[in-house]
Amino acid sequence: MEYDPIVKGQSHRTGVRPNLSDYEEFWRDFRWEEMMGELDGLEGGGLNIAYEAIDRHARGPMKDKVALYWEGRDGRSEEYTFSDLYRLTNRFANVLKRLGLGKGDRVFTYGDRIPEIYISLIGALKAGAVIGPLFSAFGPDAVKERLGDCEARFLVTTPKLAGVVRGTVDDLPSLETLIIINREKTACELNEKEVDYEALMTEASHSFDMERTDKDDYAIIHYTSGTTGKPKGVVHAHEAVVGHYATARYVLDLHRDDIYWCTADPGWVTGTSYGIFGPWSNGVSQVVYEGGFRATNWYRVIEKYKVTVWYSAPTAIRMLMKAGEGVAQKFDLSSLRYLCSVGEPLNPEAILWGNRAFGLPFHDNWWQTETGCIQIANYPVQDIRPGSMGRPFPGVRATILDDNCEKELPPGEEGHLALRAGWPSMFRTYWNMQELYDSRFRNGWYITGDRATMDPDGYFWFVGRADDVINTAGHLVGPFEVESALVEHPAVAEAGVIGVPDPLAMEVVKAFVSLKDGYEPSEELKRDIKRFARKKLHSVACPRKIDFLPGLPKTKSGKIMRRLLKARELGLPEGDTSTLEE
Numbered sequence: 001m002e003y004d005p006i007v008k009g010q011s012h013r014t015g016v017r018p019n020l021s022d023y024e025e026f027w028r029d030f031r032w033e034e035m036m037g038e039l040d041g042l043e044g045g046g047l048n049i050a051y052e053a054i055d056r057h058a059r060g061p062m063k064d065k066v067a068l069y070w071e072g073r074d075g076r077s078e079e080y081t082f083s084d085l086y087r088l089t090n091r092f093a094n095v096l097k098r099l100g101l102g103k104g105d106r107v108f109t110y111g112d113r114i115p116e117i118y119i120s121l122i123g124a125l126k127a128g129a130v131i132g133p134l135f136s137a138f139g140p141d142a143v144k145e146r147l148g149d150c151e152a153r154f155l156v157t158t159p160k161l162a163g164v165v166r167g168t169v170d171d172l173p174s175l176e177t178l179i180i181i182n183r184e185k186t187a188c189e190l191n192e193k194e195v196d197y198e199a200l201m202t203e204a205s206h207s208f209d210m211e212r213t214d215k216d217d218y219a220i221i222h223y224t225s226g227t228t229g230k231p232k233g234v235v236h237a238h239e240a241v242v243g244h245y246a247t248a249r250y251v252l253d254l255h256r257d258d259i260y261w262c263t264a265d266p267g268w269v270t271g272t273s274y275g276i277f278g279p280w281s282n283g284v285s286q287v288v289y290e291g292g293f294r295a296t297n298w299y300r301v302i303e304k305y306k307v308t309v310w311y312s313a314p315t316a317i318r319m320l321m322k323a324g325e326g327v328a329q330k331f332d333l334s335s336l337r338y339l340c341s342v343g344e345p346l347n348p349e350a351i352l353w354g355n356r357a358f359g360l361p362f363h364d365n366w367w368q369t370e371t372g373c374i375q376i377a378n379y380p381v382q383d384i385r386p387g388s389m390g391r392p393f394p395g396v397r398a399t400i401l402d403d404n405c406e407k408e409l410p411p412g413e414e415g416h417l418a419l420r421a422g423w424p425s426m427f428r429t430y431w432n433m434q435e436l437y438d439s440r441f442r443n444g445w446y447i448t449g450d451r452a453t454m455d456p457d458g459y460f461w462f463v464g465r466a467d468d469v470i471n472t473a474g475h476l477v478g479p480f481e482v483e484s485a486l487v488e489h490p491a492v493a494e495a496g497v498i499g500v501p502d503p504l505a506m507e508v509v510k511a512f513v514s515l516k517d518g519y520e521p522s523e524e525l526k527r528d529i530k531r532f533a534r535k536k537l538h539s540v541a542c543p544r545k546i547d548f549l550p551g552l553p554k555t556k557s558g559k560i561m562r563r564l565l566k567a568r569e570l571g572l573p574e575g576d577t578s579t580l581e582e
């Protein structure tokens, strides 16, 4: 595929000097131990994510700095300084201790992006718990499956969501207590397992002696998005904060005076690593917006809070593109200086669009729930090669392995993307699935499950999830390449591409396409899209078949579920759909 010309990386609008000003030099000198040295650690030894995120700022000159600008979906706004959060999270840690929490117990949250959820997660870490944040949009079965899998003892939720799970509580013998946050003070009768968050918080002391945790103690469980199968509980230790801190500083380029906005929900790893711990361990103010996606609301948030660094995802960017540049132009977005994206391949068209709409490109970066922090990225000092995920974060060694995951392949050859095991935020196990965990490592490499290539300059190019790659007429075709070409067509908002069986070619490429507003599905439009694709792609990669869909099935974190498109196309069982966005 032909790629568009290199795009200038750093914003020249503000002239802010990037934290990482020379990639090669930084790479040469980089030591994870030095990153750890920039954090505090616990007095007398040990490490706790919550201490690095909140306490160390609350005890110093930044105590009165606003850590959290919160805006509710009804427009209500609240501000919390580092010292506010210090006291509130201490209170919550005391609440948990009073309820009998022991070190290592699992505490899950199941709520919208309200301040109490953030306070609970951090307070639970202080008390030595392992936290498990869940999307509020999960149904009862998804919650039950996750809580049951890791035998959670506490669930922090709201009256409305408690109503969703009440029917399943009897099937969860380990779940002792539901802590109910009742912001709206709605009439809510609590049963014998339920306690009132506000009442307990009022009674609790705001001083707390942090539970002594070690860098290897488990801290966070995230169930993976399930684009390719049953969700697995990915476990991270307190040491992960070293990765959160370093990458937020050097990839997201966070500076002390930034106002940062990560649009992800803490139910997805991006919403914890970079929606809680990355910015706060750097002492940076961040915005949390409770509302969902709407182009005008999002732009209003940027304008109101004068957001400088914005971290979002391709699916959201495509929706902004769908709404059109004109909507962006109605707002004053001049505070923005740096834009990043993660979660899915970022189509080159989206990068170029960012340049048009905001005068800034989106910087793509790659990582997974399992990696805990960004591994491969485009940096402010480097020009972007649209379509590339960028280069490895210093301290991370990435390579491409052959089909047997044994030999490293030379530049240009496609294979398994693998990472040298041992970076601080590497996952420590899959809960209850140690064998599966072990199977992901080979000769000291962590096999990511993605296929990619590396170019001679060390830039990595995503091909697809190993399970999604299409084998057609002896060629391997990555869905991303085809989807990126299709979204360049003026009528196409989103595209999801799969392989369907074919007697001659083994598989042929089939595309599912949703259209931008103002375009209607028609046979003529299908032909036009196919003609357009032929100009952009190798003939084997051109979709043989195109179906129009009003929208593509996605996970709650916004990833296109190709597995589901394929199951539906072939009439196969849909498998686990708990993470499907409604």
Ligand code: AMP
Pocket (backbone or CB within 6 Å): 224, 225, 226, 269, 341, 342, 343, 344, 345, 346, 364, 365, 366, 367, 368, 369, 370, 389, 448, 449, 450, 462, 464, 465, 557
């Ligand atoms: P999750 O663990 O749910 O966040 O999913 C991780 C997977 O999302 C990766 O293994 C990739 O398949 C995909 N992914 C994340 N970021 C990118 C990116 N920048 N480019 C391509 N794929 C990505």
